[in-house]
Each structure stands twice: as structure tokens, then as C-alpha cells.
Amino acid sequence: MAPSFDHASSLGRELTDDARRRWLAAGQVGQYAEMGHGGIYWSANDRRGANPIDLVRLAATRYHDYFAPALRRAADLDLRAVRAILANVPAERISEPAIDFAHHFIEYALTELKSVTP
Numbered sequence: 001m002a003p004s005f006d007h008a009s010s011l012g013r014e015l016t017d018d019a020r021r022r023w024l025a026a027g028q029v030g031q032y033a034e035m036g037h038g039g040i041y042w043s044a045n046d047r048r049g050a051n052p053i054d055l056v057r058l059a060a061t062r063y064h065d066y067f068a069p070a071l072r073r074a075a076d077l078d079l080r081a082v083r084a085i086l087a088n089v090p091a092e093r094i095s096e097p098a099i100d101f102a103h104h105f106i107e108y109a110l111t112e113l114k115s116v117t118p
Contacts, residue, residue: 011102020101029104033112053112060116067116074113082106 012020012032023029038052050058060067086099094102 011105012098015101017095017097020097024097024100024104029101030108030112033105033108053109056113057116071113071116074110077110079103079107079110 012023015023023032033053034051036051038049038055040049040052040055042050042055042058056067056071060071083099083103086094086102089099
């Protein structure tokens with residue numbers, strides 16, 4: 001389930017701070033997360049990899065026993081701990097808008113994962 005937090009975009013690493021601020025101000029970080037495509041293809045006929053959250057949604061229903069333990073662990077994740085980890089990244093490596101964007105991205109992905117009932 002780890003790709004559901006990355007989405008092949010490293011939490012918006014390709015975005016400028018201005019773009020991050022726009023996504024945040026519009027309250028659309030979740031839409032950004034839903035646009036991403038990962039490197040896992042659900043079907044051999046797919047033209048691009050599935051959205052990682054969609055992949056978990058689908059796979060958890062088909063492979064309940066495999067996904068249930070990981071979904072339970074995800075449900076226990078404390079977002080304050082995520083924020084603390086992001087805050088500990090050196091300032092020369094991450095900006096405040098990048099921290100806010102990553103936090104909102106992870107929060108959205110976690111909320112979606114918690115809604116999956118395998």
C-alpha cells in the first residue's frame with residue numbers, strides 16, 4: 001500500500017511552491033492525488049498504471065486477506081506524527097508549502113484508505 005502515499009510523484013515534488021499554494025488554497029490536494037498514476041497495471045490492456053488509491057480500493061475487495069492487515073495499520077497512523085516527521089526535514093530540503101502539501105496529500109490518502117472496507 002505504500003504507493004498510495006507516493007503516486008509516482010513523490011508527494012508533489014515536481015510542483016513549484018506557487019503551484020502547491022494554489023492546490024492548497026483551492027482545497028484540491030485530494031484531486032491532485034486522484035489524478036496520479038502509479039507503476040502498477042491492473043490489466044495487461046491498461047495504457048497506464050492505475051491510480052494507487054484506486055488500486056488499493058479494487059485490490060482490497062478482491063484480496064481481502066492480503067490487504068486487511070495493512071489497512072488496519074494505516075487506520076492507526078497518527079497524522080501528528082506525519083507532520084512531525086515532515087517538520088524534521090531540513091529547511092534547505094523542503095519548503096513550508098511543500099510540507100503543507102505533503103501533509104494534506106498524506107491526510108487525503110489516509111482518509112481514503114480508512115474508507116476502504118475489504
